[in-house]
Amino acid sequence: MMGGYGDVQLLRDDGKRLDGRALDEMRPVQIEAGVLPAADGSAMVTHGLNVAVAAVYGPMEAHPRKIQRQDRAVIDVRYNMAPFSTSDRIRPGFNRRSREISKVTAEALESVVLVERYPRSKIRVEIEILAAEAGTRCAGITAAAVALADAGIPMRDLLVGVASGKIEDTVVLDLDKAEDNYGQADLPVGILPNTGEIAFLQMDGDLSPEEYALAMEYNFKAAREIHDIMVEALQKKYEGGEA
């Protein structure tokens, strides 16, 4: 639970944040599609100092059979942080946090992928966080969406993961590590930029209705920017065709 730390200064005297960003400024984002030749689709997202790699396999027959759905595919997401992704080594393997993020990511993707096209099937999404600096679930979701598109999986839109939050009673876009650790609230959201729908939303900390509205405004603005980078990455990978 974010309680805030009164003695940690997160905003400079000139109104900017510690890393020099404006309140509604995002960390730099780079995306590359098709980075893993063995996967059906893959992508790497660099969001600030976060590095997320996603690989997609399938659709394939769902195993064990008890997880099969007769009318649709299931999406099996495995989110994992590499042991070397943070300054303190992480014990390898699943933990409570990675299970939770895997679950919410799978549910967000299921609302975007046209799962009814593949009954009894499974689409496997592996998200590996190679470097972490706050906002890894959002970077992972963005990477997974590009990897799914790269794999040719039909979707209603490209899902974008983005977060806003509150530091020193001020709403800011895209929290970095210090802001995440010492801030007052965090609002990660999965947005479908073309339709304006929200596929997942979590909130840690408290926001007033006005602060929430401003945070969502920041999130939608950032989602459109990231969406353009996602489209550019996919087009760059496959441009110059004469098919």
Added chain:
Amino acid sequence: MSQGQTGAEQRLVTPGMAVGPSTGKRAGSGIIAAEEQFIATQLGWLKERNNTVSIDPIHAAYMPRSGDLVVGIVAEVRNNLWFMDINGSFQGLLPMSLAPWKVEFGAARQHMDIGDVVLARVQEVDECHNVVLTMKGVGLRRLKQGSVEQLPVQHIDRVRGENNAMLQRIRDACDCRIMVGENGRVWIDGSSSGVAWARQMLHTVATEGHTRSVETILQEMENTTKGDA
């Protein structure tokens, strides 16, 4: 909404991209209609033919359809049926009643064992994606020699060309027998140099087929190295 990039001849679209008004047109594969707009659902090249807007996907999984000619590999054998890996989400089932031989109950393995390659046709696909194969038909048989190559499914139509014209050119160029399965598997049989040439050609199509036409690749291959068979 974001707009697609115009390629040399076609437009590359990504999921969620609006590709034009839906009035008076039909939505083909890879397209859904929403609020009088066509929306792309897959990454691929947009095409319009016979008043139908569809997407030629850059990557696609094989979805079996009744009547498809497929190259299958035996994955499991039971007393009275075989399960075939047909490069799809699910294995295809070949019952002994649809095999070209008279098979006694319990003797399926004597005719075909795990790893054997067959040319078969999709008899039936139900709504749950259960696939039934048949080997009763002209030319359907067990493939006892030759080589099987894997090609992305979306390139299969382009390798065949109009009325198999491109496929015939490839056959003539390497002097090999070539059978193209709808499931992305290509069977090649002939002299070793001819098979090697055809495999090289198909490998180039698999890796560069999304940016260059099969015609261009074939011409380049013919100009450089050519099978001496």
